[in-house]
Amino acid sequence: MSDNDGQRFDRLPETDTERTVEGRASRKEVIDYFEDRFGIPPETFADYTFWEKGAGKIWIYAGEAPTPIEIEAIGMTCLRTRQEHWKPTTDFVQRFGQFATDCVIELEREQARAFAAGEDQDLEWWDGDWGYLIAAHELAGDLEPLGIGLYVHGELRSMVPKGRQRDI
Amino acid sequence: MEPFERYRPIIDDFDAFLAACERPLGNAARINTIKGSVERTLEALDEEGVAYEQADWNPRVVRLETDSPGSTWTSFHGLTHGQEEVSAVPPVVLDPQPGERVWDSCAAPGGKATQLAALMDDRGTVVANDNNLGRISALRFNAERLGATSLAVTNADARTYSLKRFPFDEFDRALVDAPCSCEGTIRKNPDALDNWNEGHISSVSGIQKGILRRAVQATREGGTVVYSTCTFAPEENEAVVQHALENEACRVVDFDLGLKHSSGLSEWDDETFDDSLERAARIYPHQNDTGGFFVAKLEVTAE
Ligand SMILES: C[S@@+](CC[C@H](N)C(=O)[O-])C[C@H]1O[C@@H](n2cnc3c(N)ncnc32)[C@H](O)[C@@H]1O
Numbered sequence: 001m002s003d004n005d006g007q008r009f010d011r012l013p014e015t016d017t018e019r020t021v022e023g024r025a026s027r028k029e030v031i032d033y034f035e036d037r038f039g040i041p042p043e044t045f046a047d048y049t050f051w052e053k054g055a056g057k058i059w060i061y062a063g064e065a066p067t068p069i070e071i072e073a074i075g076m077t078c079l080r081t082r083q084e085h086w087k088p089t090t091d092f093v094q095r096f097g098q099f100a101t102d103c104v105i106e107l108e109r110e111q112a113r114a115f116a117a118g119e120d121q122d123l124e125w126w127d128g129d130w131g132y133l134i135a136a137h138e139l140a141g142d143l144e145p146l147g148i149g150l151y152v153h154g155e156l157r158s159m160v161p162k163g164r165q166r167d168i
Numbered sequence: 169m170e171p172f173e174r175y176r177p178i179i180d181d182f183d184a185f186l187a188a189c190e191r192p193l194g195n196a197a198r199i200n201t202i203k204g205s206v207e208r209t210l211e212a213l214d215e216e217g218v219a220y221e222q223a224d225w226n227p228r229v230v231r232l233e234t235d236s237p238g239s240t241w242t243s244f245h246g247l248t249h250g251q252e253e254v255s256a257v258p259p260v261v262l263d264p265q266p267g268e269r270v271w272d273s274c275a276a277p278g279g280k281a282t283q284l285a286a287l288m289d290d291r292g293t294v295v296a297n298d299n300n301l302g303r304i305s306a307l308r309f310n311a312e313r314l315g316a317t318s319l320a321v322t323n324a325d326a327r328t329y330s331l332k333r334f335p336f337d338e339f340d341r342a343l344v345d346a347p348c349s350c351e352g353t354i355r356k357n358p359d360a361l362d363n364w365n366e367g368h369i370s371s372v373s374g375i376q377k378g379i380l381r382r383a384v385q386a387t388r389e390g391g392t393v394v395y396s397t398c399t400f401a402p403e404e405n406e407a408v409v410q411h412a413l414e415n416e417a418c419r420v421v422d423f424d425l426g427l428k429h430s431s432g433l434s435e436w437d438d439e440t441f442d443d444s445l446e447r448a449a450r451i452y453p454h455q456n457d458t459g460g461f462f463v464a465k466l467e468v469t470a471e
Contacts, residue, residue: 047291048317062317063293064269066335072304073321076312094246095203095315116244140211144245163309166244 004055009074011067012050012058024052025081033079033086038134039101051075056082060092087132090147090160097134097145104134105149105156112137115146118165120157132159171364172351175400178433179452188454193355195237196458197248198256198279199228200314201286209247216241225426228286229256246314251279252356254427254451254461258345258396259283261423261465266291268340273326273383276303278310280345285316295339297322297329327378331386341392342383346376348397348404352460355453369403376408384416384468393418393466398459400450402436405462409448410441418466420444425463428455432464 001022004010012027013019019026027050034040051059051067051074061075078092097104105126107115114121115135126133128151135149135156147164150157158165169186179185199209206227213220213230218240223229231253234240242248259280264270266289275281275296285294296311296319298304304323311319324330326344331337349369354360376397383393395412397404409432412418420442432448434441448464 060317061320062291063320064335065293065320066333069320069333071320071322071333073308073311073319075317075319076315089312091246091312091315095317139241139245140208140215142208144241146245164244164313166239168239168241168244 004052005068006054008068008070009051009053009059009065012052023082025058030058030079030081037132038097038103040096040099044096044099048075050078052081056080085131087159088148090164093134093145093148097136098143100134100145103129103132104136104143104145105151106143107135107137107146109137112146113168115149115156115158116160116165117167118158118160118162120155122154123151123156124154126151126156169361171361172400178436180430181454184454185452188452188457189354191355193252193459195232195234196251196253197230197232197237197243198251198283199230200246200249200282201228202282202290202315203245204247209242212242212247213240218242223253226256226260229253249279249282249310249314251283252459253456254352254458255279255398256283257425257427257451257461258343258394258463259287261425261463262341262343262392262394264288264292264294264341268292269336269338270294271339271342271383271386272296273329273342273344273379274298274346275307275321276300277306280343281307281319282311282314282316284343285318288318290316290318292318294319295322295334296320297324297326299323299325327375327382329382329386338388339386339391340388342387342394344376344380344383344393344395346379346395346397346404346408348372348376348399349401350398351400352398352453355459369401373403373408376404377411380408380412381416384412384418384466387468389417389468389470391468393468394463395466396461396463398461400452400460400462402433405450405464406433406436406441406445406448407439409445409464409466412466413442413444417469417471419469420447421465421467422447423449423465425449427451427458430455432462
């Protein structure tokens with residue numbers, strides 16, 4: 001097994017058995033994670049490839065590229081692996097979160113506002129799983145994902161990155 | 169406005185032009201269909217009480233009546249992206265199709281690159297390039313916010329661009345939204361003319377010529393290249409396209425544009441341009457109450 005090269009994008013191996021780089025997630029593990037945790041159907045990702053650059057940062061891409069490739073960005077970041085609890089990105093959740101059925105916490109307008117501003121809030125009523133949740137709110141007749149939150153001990157912590165936080 | 173005097177002979181109703189240049193520009197936004205339909209985004213704007221007016225020529229462009237367009241739900245969700253109305257023209261003229269390979273040679277901060285991705289239903293490959301690393305971080309931020317998964321971002325000089333890193337050796341279409349003297353942005357940046365001088369125009373036109381030539385070379389025969397700037401200077405517009413016509417295998421083609429505009433010039437100062445340059449579009453601020461833009465559409469021909 002070789003080490004991860006942080007300077008370039010490498011396409012994820014299909015499965016565990018094809019892995020050549022230590023600690024690298026496989027495409028199957030990534031898709032399984034999105035299905036197991038959030039109920040996102042695996043078919044959602046049929047036309048996408050997954051890539052790793054930097055230790056554990058996974059990117060999702062719809063275009064053509066050889067592996068490896070040294071460029072600035074390929075599609076968008078979607079997931080942080082190589083840590084005990086994998087963590088989806090807020091931008092990924094806003095793009096693909098509408099396909100999720102599990103671990104989606106629905107917020108009232110004021111709570112959504114606090115979440116978008118990056119604030120943590122006590123939400124004792126949540127009786128689902130702890131850990132990373134998709135926060136969402138009702139917008140124009142549909143549930144619209146806001147971003148990723150971390151739920152522990154009755155508190156929802158907004159994981160919306162600084163540059164994406166807004167006072168609405 | 170002094171530098172604009174040189175355009176008096178070519179602009180109809182020059183006084184209206186100058187008056188429009190003095191007026192500040194309102195907020196426009198593009199509806200990002202990667203994240204939601206036009207109908208739904210309009211409904212979200214209604215729900216928030218943000219008044220808007222949809223552009224006649226493009227249902228995906230809205231003029232917003234709010235002082236803080238960045239602090240709306242639609243913006244937070246990436247359903248809208250602040251983008252000047254005329255700046256949404258070049259991608260529409262390029263008309264990329266889902267699944268194609270498209271090059272945006274001067275892409276940062278990404279308004280048009282993400283619009284190209286949206287026009288392609290975010291399927292295919294949009295190679296978004298810029299030579300300025302600082303501006304590339306803004307491009308990446310916008311691409312992620314808008315959920316564009318079909319973008320590959322590169323940092324290189326477009327004039328000598330190599331496709332070696334990709335598994336294909338030509339593009340179906342290319343956009344050259346060139347660095348320019350930005351005269352047409354005067355309504356947004358009142359100091360746009362502060363450093364205006366003909367020397368700058370002539371040096372930037374050299375860069376523009378190099379980028380456009382490379383774009384034609386990198387595009388397949390029968391493919392399309394769109395050249396655009398946000399400036400009025402013919403040295404940066406018709407003269408650049410003329411240079412490509414003389415040195416590369418391409419021709420200027422017609423296109424429909426639902427905005428009022430004037431045709432490209434066939435002469436300027438002592439220089440004459442190919443008649444086909446009249447097929448290009450000059451959009452002046454007083455014609456549609458927007459910023460200014462130049463757009464030319466080229467078809468790549470056999471050698
Ligand atoms: C008019 S701006 C592009 C705006 C962009 N198309 C958009 O819609 O957001 C021109 C860009 O060209 C870039 N540029 C200047 N010279 C370049 C070169 N030689 N190669 C590639 N990019 C260049 C600048 O850094 C700048 O970001």
